[in-house]
Amino acid sequence: MTMSTLTIRVDEQLKREAAEVADYYGLDLSSVTRAFYKQMVNTHRIPLTFAPEDPNDDSRAAIAEGDKFLASGKAGRFTDARSLIRAAVS
Template identity: 50%
Template sequence: MASVTYPIWVDDALKGDAARVAEHYGFDLASVTRAFWKQMVRTESIPLTLRSEEPNEESLEAIRETEEIFASHRPGEGFKTARELLDAARK
């Protein structure tokens, strides 16, 4: 089976970030790209997750705290300034 070089155009920052992730797992970008293509063929699908990431526990706690702040404020009153909002959050 013949091998072919296939150019992929990405910006330097993206390539650098991807290389760091690949290296973290002990791979180089070429190996990861070949593995990706092989998995596409094996599964007859594109192995990507196209949904939003799930928030971690810290983010969920921040969301709960924010909801409590807004719930404790009188309905219809609102915050006139960002400072009022921040002061309410610190209480």
């Protein structure tokens, strides 16, 4: 198999953030890029989606509930983030 080199111009911050994600999974950017191309060849598709993810029914209900509560102007159970976190971990 003959190997080839590919040069990609990308914003330094984007590269750094992508490398952090790859590193989280124990990979480097070259491995991720090769995997992307292999997936493209294996599926004959570009493995990307440009559509935003739609919330599921439970999430939609929770969003509607939150919107309704905010619109009511009522005070919530917690006065600040610290009290919310304390309640969540206890």
